[in-house]
Amino acid sequence: MEITHKNKRLSLDSPVVMGILNVTPDSFSDGGQYQQSNKAIEHAMQMLADGATILDIGGESTRPGAADVAEQEEIDRVVPVIKAIRAQSDCWISIDTSKAAVMRAAIDAGADLINDVRALQEPGALEVAAERQVPVCIMHMQGQPRTMQAAPAYDNVTRDVKAFLTERIQACEAAGISRQQIILDPGYGFGKSLAHNYQLLAELDSFHDFGLPVLAGMSRKSMIYKLVDKTPHDVLGGSIACATLAAQKGAQIIRVHDVKETADALRVVAMTKRAGALGE
Numbered sequence: 001m002e003i004t005h006k007n008k009r010l011s012l013d014s015p016v017v018m019g020i021l022n023v024t025p026d027s028f029s030d031g032g033q034y035q036q037s038n039k040a041i042e043h044a045m046q047m048l049a050d051g052a053t054i055l056d057i058g059g060e061s062t063r064p065g066a067a068d069v070a071e072q073e074e075i076d077r078v079v080p081v082i083k084a085i086r087a088q089s090d091c092w093i094s095i096d097t098s099k100a101a102v103m104r105a106a107i108d109a110g111a112d113l114i115n116d117v118r119a120l121q122e123p124g125a126l127e128v129a130a131e132r133q134v135p136v137c138i139m140h141m142q143g144q145p146r147t148m149q150a151a152p153a154y155d156n157v158t159r160d161v162k163a164f165l166t167e168r169i170q171a172c173e174a175a176g177i178s179r180q181q182i183i184l185d186p187g188y189g190f191g192k193s194l195a196h197n198y199q200l201l202a203e204l205d206s207f208h209d210f211g212l213p214v215l216a217g218m219s220r221k222s223m224i225y226k227l228v229d230k231t232p233h234d235v236l237g238g239s240i241a242c243a244t245l246a247a248q249k250g251a252q253i254i255r256v257h258d259v260k261e262t263a264d265a266l267r268v269v270a271m272t273k274r275a276g277a278l279g280e
């Protein structure tokens with residue numbers, strides 16, 4: 001399985017690491033736009049050195065309660081960083097946004113992939129993805145970031161999430177996006193209780209029914225620190241366990257903060273799979 005953009009191909013036969021690069025002011029302690037951009041570019045280069053294959057660049061925090069960011073402000077945050085990374089590396093860059101105008105500006109600046117937590121439901125988003133022919137990750141979210149954790153409810157969370165993704169795949173194909181360019185994501189923590197999140201992890205392999213790549217993002221999320229009763233700053237062990245389980249269950253892209261440690265864990269998973277195949 002692979003994804004392509006222009007003349008770039010990314011094989012997904014082994015799990016790859018997507019490094020998280022937040023370029024929102026609340027993700028850096030202080031300093032103005034210029035200093036923040038420099039810190040972001042430094043962090044990007046470090047993640048590539050640590051084994052990240054894709055850098056996921058986001059200019060708007062999707063934390064519950066986070067303020068909405070204006071379109072131009074989001075563009076002003078992400079475009080300089082994308083351009084600077086592109087000037088130094090031909091790595092895969094994904095743009096973490098739901099806004100069509102931000103997608104367009106990011107792709108024109110060098111981004112290869114759209115990562116949309118709203119699954120291209122905002123106005124114009126489907127059209128941009130189809131027009132630019134870039135791979136797109138569509139993720140499940142119940143409700144909106146501000147309200148999604150109030151009272152998440154499902155008949156059966158895995159069945160309901162798969163039904164949503166089926167509908168979004170149809171919408172993508174109807175808009176002219178080829179099925180091979182679609183990546184699926186259950187959206188851990190986006191309108192899910194602790195139990196919902198762990199059922200989605202336990203049943204992650206059932207998402208391979210679609211015959212499409214699967215992205216899993218559990219890094220440092222509440223499903224970890226609430227389970228192990230730690231602070232959000234003390235969740236490396238749990239995050240590595242989630243990444244390892246997701247890769248073992250066939251997720252091809254793992255979205256994380258801790259790239260170095262996760263890259264090593266995924267090599268253990270890949271080797272174990274190869275050894276198992278040899279043993280057959």
Ligand SMILES: Cn1c(SCC(=O)Nc2ccccc2)nc2c(=O)[nH]c(N)nc21
Pocket residue numbers: 058062063096115116117137139185187188215216217218219220221222232255
């Ligand atoms: C943009 N984005 C996010 S942001 C939430 C987050 O990381 N919160 C968070 C931030 C800091 C610490 C702990 C959690 N989560 C996903 C995901 O699971 N899948 C895909 N495709 N994209 C995603």
